[in-house]
Amino acid sequence: MGWGEKQLISTIEERLPQEIKESKNIDKYVEPFIGGGALFFYLMNNYKIKESYIFDINKELILTYNVIKNNHRELIEKLSILQEEYVPKNQDDRKEYYLNIRSTFNNDIVDFENYSEEHITRASYTIFMNKTCFNGLFS
Numbered sequence: 001m002g003w004g005e006k007q008l009i010s011t012i013e014e015r016l017p018q019e020i021k022e023s024k025n026i027d028k029y030v031e032p033f034i035g036g037g038a039l040f041f042y043l044m045n046n047y048k049i050k051e052s053y054i055f056d057i058n059k060e061l062i063l064t065y066n067v068i069k070n071n072h073r074e075l076i077e078k079l080s081i082l083q084e085e086y087v088p089k090n091q092d093d094r095k096e097y098y099l100n101i102r103s104t105f106n107n108d109i110v111d112f113e114n115y116s117e118e119h120i121t122r123a124s125y126t127i128f129m130n131k132t133c134f135n136g137l138f139s
Helices: 005-014 018-023 038-046 059-086 091-107 118-132
Strands: 025-031 048-054
Touching: 005 038, 018 025, 025 038, 038 048, 059 091, 059 118, 091 118
Parallel strands: 025 048
Antiparallel strands: none
């Protein structure tokens, strides 16, 4: 689901099998294009999902979701540091800070296949750029 997926959640939920709606249990959930994950996170918060598999063609997105799953505390720490450094700056200094993060992000060589501590920093940069750039376009 793309933009506006939050507005579709109630419509999708209405179409769930009656057994799932009544039991609030989902045996297996597969999301081929996770995107922002609004439906997945809604279901995770409101249903018991025994197994879940999320996919997307965007390797950066999957890397970020894996960091959230495996190292959310460390990710929050890194994001807090970025926020503490970024927020007090004036507009010109924020731009320079952002451009430095983006340059580092674009120049890093990433091993997407083997999870590592470097993924935590990468995910923090992905989230930072997504939240501080123009219309979510940061490349």
